[in-house]
Amino acid sequence: MCLAIPGKVLEINELQGLRAGKVQFAAITRAVRLDLVPEAVVGDYVLVHVGFAISCIDEQEARRTYEILREMGVWEGELPPAEEPPPEHSAP
Amino acid sequence: MSGKSIIDMVCPVPFTTSNTVLLGHGSGGKLSNDLVRDVFLPAFGNPELAQLNDQAVVRVGQSRIAITTDSFVIRPLFFRGGDIGSLAVHGTVNDLAVGGALPLFLTAAFIIEEGLPMDVLRRVAQSMQQAAKAAGVRIVAGDTKVVERGKGDGIFINTTGIGLVPEDLNLSADRAQPGDVILLSGSIGEHGIAILAEREGLEFESALQSDSAPLHELCAAILSASTSVRCMRDLTRGGLSSAMNEIAAQSNVGIELNETAIPVRDEVRGACEMLGLDPLYVANEGKLIAIVPPDVAHSVLRAMRANPRGENAQIVGRVTGSLPGLVTMKTPLGTSRIVDMLAGDQLPRIC
Amino acid sequence: MKYLDEYRDGALARRIAAEIASISTRPWVLMEICGGQTHTIMRYGIDELLARNVELVHGPGCPVCVTPLETIDKAVALALRPGVILVSYGDMLRVPGSQLDLFRAKAQGADVRIAYSPTEAIKIAHANPDRQVVFLAIGFETTAPANAMAAWDAKRQGLTNFSMLVSHVLVPPAIRSLLSSPHNRIQGFIAPGHVCTIVGYEEYEEISREFRMPMVVGGFEPVDLLEAILMLVRQLEASKACVENQYVRAVSRAGNRVAQRVVNEVFEVADQKWRGIGGIPASGLRFRSEYAAFDANLIFDLAPIATEEPAECISAQVLQGLRKPTDCSAFTTRCTPETPLGAPMVSAEGACAAYYHYRRHNLVALEESK
Numbered sequence: 001m002c003l004a005i006p007g008k009v010l011e012i013n014e015l016q017g018l019r020a021g022k023v024q025f026a027a028i029t030r031a032v033r034l035d036l037v038p039e040a041v042v043g044d045y046v047l048v049h050v051g052f053a054i055s056c057i058d059e060q061e062a063r064r065t066y067e068i069l070r071e072m073g074v075w076e077g078e079l080p081p082a083e084e085p086p087p088e089h090s091a092p
Numbered sequence: 093m094s095g096k097s098i099i100d101m102v103c104p105v106p107f108t109t110s111n112t113v114l115l116g117h118g119s120g121g122k123l124s125n126d127l128v129r130d131v132f133l134p135a136f137g138n139p140e141l142a143q144l145n146d147q148a149v150v151r152v153g154q155s156r157i158a159i160t161t162d163s164f165v166i167r168p169l170f171f172r173g174g175d176i177g178s179l180a181v182h183g184t185v186n187d188l189a190v191g192g193a194l195p196l197f198l199t200a201a202f203i204i205e206e207g208l209p210m211d212v213l214r215r216v217a218q219s220m221q222q223a224a225k226a227a228g229v230r231i232v233a234g235d236t237k238v239v240e241r242g243k244g245d246g247i248f249i250n251t252t253g254i255g256l257v258p259e260d261l262n263l264s265a266d267r268a269q270p271g272d273v274i275l276l277s278g279s280i281g282e283h284g285i286a287i288l289a290e291r292e293g294l295e296f297e298s299a300l301q302s303d304s305a306p307l308h309e310l311c312a313a314i315l316s317a318s319t320s321v322r323c324m325r326d327l328t329r330g331g332l333s334s335a336m337n338e339i340a341a342q343s344n345v346g347i348e349l350n351e352t353a354i355p356v357r358d359e360v361r362g363a364c365e366m367l368g369l370d371p372l373y374v375a376n377e378g379k380l381i382a383i384v385p386p387d388v389a390h391s392v393l394r395a396m397r398a399n400p401r402g403e404n405a406q407i408v409g410r411v412t413g414s415l416p417g418l419v420t421m422k423t424p425l426g427t428s429r430i431v432d433m434l435a436g437d438q439l440p441r442i443c
Numbered sequence: 444m445k446y447l448d449e450y451r452d453g454a455l456a457r458r459i460a461a462e463i464a465s466i467s468t469r470p471w472v473l474m475e476i477c478g479g480q481t482h483t484i485m486r487y488g489i490d491e492l493l494a495r496n497v498e499l500v501h502g503p504g505c506p507v508c509v510t511p512l513e514t515i516d517k518a519v520a521l522a523l524r525p526g527v528i529l530v531s532y533g534d535m536l537r538v539p540g541s542q543l544d545l546f547r548a549k550a551q552g553a554d555v556r557i558a559y560s561p562t563e564a565i566k567i568a569h570a571n572p573d574r575q576v577v578f579l580a581i582g583f584e585t586t587a588p589a590n591a592m593a594a595w596d597a598k599r600q601g602l603t604n605f606s607m608l609v610s611h612v613l614v615p616p617a618i619r620s621l622l623s624s625p626h627n628r629i630q631g632f633i634a635p636g637h638v639c640t641i642v643g644y645e646e647y648e649e650i651s652r653e654f655r656m657p658m659v660v661g662g663f664e665p666v667d668l669l670e671a672i673l674m675l676v677r678q679l680e681a682s683k684a685c686v687e688n689q690y691v692r693a694v695s696r697a698g699n700r701v702a703q704r705v706v707n708e709v710f711e712v713a714d715q716k717w718r719g720i721g722g723i724p725a726s727g728l729r730f731r732s733e734y735a736a737f738d739a740n741l742i743f744d745l746a747p748i749a750t751e752e753p754a755e756c757i758s759a760q761v762l763q764g765l766r767k768p769t770d771c772s773a774f775t776t777r778c779t780p781e782t783p784l785g786a787p788m789v790s791a792e793g794a795c796a797a798y799y800h801y802r803r804h805n806l807v808a809l810e811e812s813k
Contacts, residue, residue, distance in 0.1 A: 002479055002585035002637030003368045003442055004663075006446035018596070022297075026362030026444045028289075030296040033562060036588055036702045045446060047640060047693050048366070050442050050532070051560025052589040054702060055640040055693045057446055062692035065450075069670060074462045075455060114550045352453075358444075365444065367533075367559060424453035425665060427488025429801040436546075439533035440559055442586060443478045443507055 004049035006057050007032070009042050023048055116436020118165075120330030121373075123436050125338070144342060145265055146325060147191040149257050156257040158193035160184060163250040169212065172286055173301030176249055177216035179377060181223035181231075182306050183328065184253035189311040190324040190380055192263045193255030195227060200251050201235040205244035216247065227306040229253070261315070267322040268343035270413035273389035275382045277310060277396055278303070278404040280332050281360040284374035288363065296366070300359040305378030310401040317395035318388040327376040330434065334373075335381055336409075336419045337433040349409035349421040349431060368441035373434050383411065446692065450664030451487075459669040460492040463676055467496040471679050472628050473672060474621075476614060477583075477635035478505030479663050485797040487665045489672075497672060500628070500767075501794035503617055504635055506582045506610075507534045508787050509717040514610045515540035517745050518579050521608065522553035524743075528571060530564040531579040533557045561593035568597070568605040577739050580607040585637040587611050587728060588702035591709035594730070594737050606739040609729060612715055614638055615646050616726035622654045631675040633661040633668065636690040641706075643698025648686045655684045662690040709734055719787065768795040775799060 007023035012034060014020075023032040023046060032046070037053045040046055046053035069075035116123040133141065140148040147160035164180045174182075181198065188195040200220065204213065224231050282303040289298050307326060314321060325335045332354070340347045356364075356371050364371050378401065384392050389407060396402030409421075419431040475481060481501045484490055490499045503509055519540050522529035529545065536545045536557065549555040554574075558564050564578040580590040590607065597605045614635060621627060634647050639660045651658050657678040661671030671689040678684065688694055706728070715727025730738045757771045768774050768787065778788050779799065788795040 002477060002583060002635065004585065004637045004640075005365045006444070007366075008445070017599075024362075025366050027358035028296050028298040028300075028362040028366070030366065033560075033589075033592065035592060036699060036705065038701060047637070049585055049637060050589045051562055052592065054585065054588065054637070055699055057692050059692075062446060064691050065666075065670065065689070068689075069455070069459070072462065072673065074458050074673075112547075112550055114546065116546070361444065365447065423487050424451060425456045425487050425489070425492060426453060427491045429486055429488055432800045436537075439536055440557065441534040442532045442559075442582065443482075443505060443534050 002049055004047045004054060006045050007048050009034070009040055009044050009046060009053075012040070012042055023053070114436065118329075119434070119437040120328060120334050120375075121434035121436060124330070125433075143264055143266065144338070145191060145263075145323075146187040147193065147253075147255075149191060149193075156259060158188050158191045158255045158257050159252065160187040160191075161250065161252040162187060163248060165245060165248050166287070167245055168287075168290055169216070169246050171290055171302055173283075174304040174377075175216060175219050176247060177219035178223040179302075179304050180249045180251045181220050181227060181229070182304050182377060183326075184251040185227045185229060186307045186326040186378075186380070188253045188255040189306075189308040190263070190326050191255075191257065192261040192311070192315060192324075193257045194312075195229045195253055195255040195308055197254045198224060198229050198231045198251050199233040199235075199253075200231050200249060202237070203244055203248040203250075204236065204238045205246050206238055206241040208246055213247070216249075223306070227308055260319075263321060263323045265323050265325065265339045265342040266344075268339055268345050268347075268383045268411045269322070269385075270345055270411055271386055272322060272383050272411040273386050273407055274336075274347065274349070274409040274411065275384065275389065275393055275396060276332070276354065276406055276408045277307070277380050277382075277402045278378075279355040279357045279360070280327065280376055280379060281356060281364065281371040281374035283377040284331070285360045285363045287375070288367075296363060298359045298363065300357070300363075303376060303378035305401060307378065307380055307401055310380065310396065310399045313395045313399045313402070314382050314392055317392045318384060320385050320388055321392070322383040322385070324380050324382045326380045329375045331371070331373040331375060332381070333370075333419070333431050334433060336431065339383065340419050341417050343411070344416045346412040346415040346417070347409060347419040348412055348428075349419065351421050351423050353406050353408045355404050355406055368443070369438050372431055373438045381408075386410075447664065450662065450666040452666060456487075456489075456665045456669050457492070459666065459673055460489075463493060463669070463673050464496050466673075466680055467676055468680060470496055470498060471630050471676055472498045472500060473631045473633065473675055474500045474502045474629045475633040475661070475668070476502040476504040476618070477633075477638070477663075478508070479637070480504070480633060480635070480661065480668060481794060481797050483663055483665060483668060485801040488801075489665060489668060492669075493672065497676065501797070502621070502632075503717065503720060504583065504614065505787070505794075506586070506612055507538060509612055509719065510535070510538065510581050510610050511716040511718050512541060513716070514579075514581075514608065515544070516542075517740075518577075518608055519543050519545060519548045519553075520745060521577050521739065521743060522548045522555050523551065524575075526574055528554045528556060528567060528574050528576045529579065530556050530558050530567055530576060532559075532581065535579055535581060561589055562596070565593055565596050565600070565602070565605065568602050569600075572604060574604060576605050577743075578605070578607045579610075581610045583612055583614060583635070583638050584641050584706075585635075587706045587710065588641060588699075591705045594709045594734050595705065597737055598734065606737050606742050607730075608739040609710075610715075611710065611728035612717065613712070613726050613728070615650060616723050617717065617720075618650055619653075620720070620723050620726075622650070622656065629656075631657040631659075631679055633671045633675065634658050634686070636660055636662045636667070636694060639688075639690070639694045639698065641699050641702045643696050644686055644688065644694065645696060651684055651686045657684045658686045660686070660688045660690050660694050662693070768798040771795070 007025040012021040019034045045057040286302040396405035568576040659671040710728040713729040
């Protein structure tokens with residue numbers, strides 16, 4: 001019922017009291033409203049539904065999904081590498 | 093349950109057939125096919141048309157001539173990677189080429205909306221000439237009509253193309269046989285997503301360009317590699333799914349695709365994920381599929397990859413004898429699902 | 444794509460399915476609430492992977508399917524009025540009303556436009572000051588905050604030509620209604636992951652306690668759903684009944700407080716009719732009086748509409764998980780996506796449509812083997 005996909009926040013701006021930003025999904029970017037996730041910062045991943053970020057994606061918790069599976073004996077692989085922090089200069 | 097029969101009951105849900113033409117009738121899926129089957133075939137019925145290929149091959153004296161026609165109504169008129177003019181030329185050249193024809197001549201008829209800037213028309217014409225030159229065809233006849241402001245979308249273009257088909261060549265959508273291999277010339281969904289990016293209500297930024305391109309040289313390369321190609325089809329509206337479903341129906345065979353083998357660029361993936369679209373149904377303008385017997389599959393694949401328009405060619409599936417008329421796909425989980433023919437346009441979803 | 448591709452790992456998915464098979468001592472009946480989850484299950488064949496151990500029953504979590512017939516008719520009526528621009532999410536365009544759907548209304552000259560986001564409807568209102576823009580605001584709790592923000596934006600920006608036709612549904616009352624039915628067969632629920640990003644899962648804990656029902660908040664990718672199913676089966680095998688969270692990367696127990704505040708400021712709970720099911724008390728949202736200026740129901744003079752669903756349609760039972768689309772005598776014959784008789788065939792997320800698009804070949808194979 002709820003198509004929401006994860007994307008990376010590239011920039012944030014406040015225009016006339018509206019919190020918005022550019023979010024990147026694979027190789028496309030789109031303007032996304034960030035009013036519902038005041039805690040999100042550039043570099044965070046957010047879940048986007050109908051043009052609004054509805055939640056931040058917690059990297060630690062995401063890894064926990066794999067931990068749970070490992071504990072259940074279902075998964076023995078390596079955890080995907082944690083993402084590099086964004087460089088100091090602004091994103092393209 | 094009451095004793096009412098299906099005819100008696102007041103059904104709140106509409107009709108089994110539409111008595112007006114809908115936008116969906118133009119989207120290249122099931123509704124489009126219904127229109128052809130219910131209106132045009134009965135009216136025009138003849139053996140060449142009944143084959144329902146992208147082009148008709150007719151005999152005139154000693155020669156076999158391929159004829160095709162197409163109309164272009166795209167909005168916006170200019171987009172990244174092309175415009176309505178180059179689209180028209182490429183589309184018609186490709187319809188001829190996938191039938192095994194050497195494309196030779198095009199006609200171009202324009203229906204122009206009053207008020208269209210002359211500059212726009214010049215740009216379109218120049219673009220067509222450039223595309224024609226690159227494809228080795230000449231635009232030799234044309235027509236112009238102008239309609240009142242508000243009665244046309246800027247400009248509509250109809251092109252008819254003529255080419256020569258070698259005597260011994262018989263490519264047709266009804267020739268696929270169980271065991272045949274399905275080759276795809278490259279990644280899917282680029283044209284549709286490039287256009288969508290510029291449409292109101294769905295804007296997003298991407299570097300994606302339409303893949304609109306002439307495929308006559310790729311087709312020639314495929315036919316040089318093997319004389320036993322069953323058929324080729326360029327993918328347009330309705331995407332890979334439509335082409336596969338049409339061939340499955342016309343050859344009365346099953347088709348099994350392999351999801352992980354189908355190349356999709358990141359931009360297309362991102363946009364499709366965001367809008368809830370399936371790349372299998374998104375429009376293409378510079379890709380084709382070729383169906384070949386299994387013993388020549390690898391040599392044809394090599395020939396495709398050696399051509400600039402086929403660098404990313406892949407084997408994406410095979411023709412089977414089971415479930416004739418149905419297209420199925422093996423998922424990354426190893427399970428199987430149907431790739432249905434879409435009724436009308438694919439719509440973005442929130443669900 | 445990060446946080447997406449990893450959860451589509453075929454090998455991992457198969458291993459989880461194998462684990463489910465190895466720990467199941469009997470077949471279990473589970474329901475996934477959300478249409479998006481149904482879509483993933485059908486598209487990736489998860490039901491086939493688990494066929495012998497888990498029966499997956501599809502719930503009414505498709506807001507497109509359950510939007511009342513009257514709402515569609517109102518939207519169509521408004522769209523056909525000169526001077527109105529009707530803006531809608533794409534999914535709603537083909538939902539049949541009593542006579543027309545929005546697509547066919549467009550063919551008759553109505554100005555109907557698709558928006559991916561409610562902010563687009565606001566933009567259209569600004570760009571067309573001499574027209575009335577009506578936004579068809581449907582959805583579950585996931586979409587309510589975004590729809591609420593549209594109304595909030597409109598109020599702050601002083602828009603006078605913008606209104607919304609609201610049809611929001613809430614999941615917990617629907618679950619309670621299902622579980623209270625004497626015909627209920629559901630033994631465990633996969634709770635809707637994106638709804639829970641907004642509202643959290645405290646209310647689901649109440650339901651779980653009240654009905655002794657195992658629940659796992661699940662995501663939307665194959666690995667998410669399989670993991671959620673594994674967690675449910677483990678509970679059932681151990682006779683436990685509590686709420687667990689599989690979708691930990693996006694869902695917290697309290698949910699998104701900011702989003703909840705936005706919804707509460709603009710909307711209030713109301714009784715709501717669910718297409719195919721009927722009225723469920725306190726299961727919907729309507730505008731608060733402070734936002735009456737944006738309520739299309741109040742602004743426009745809309746005649747009351749009486750509606751009737753076709754008798755052959757068993758969507759009520761399908762939506763409640765009592766019967767499968769394949770049990771229906773009209774399935775794939777008189778009822779198809781182009782000619783739907785009922786709600787679940789309409790939307791791509793509906794159970795009947797999902798079966799039709801992805802599973803029809805099983806029926807064909809059955810027929811051929813006869």
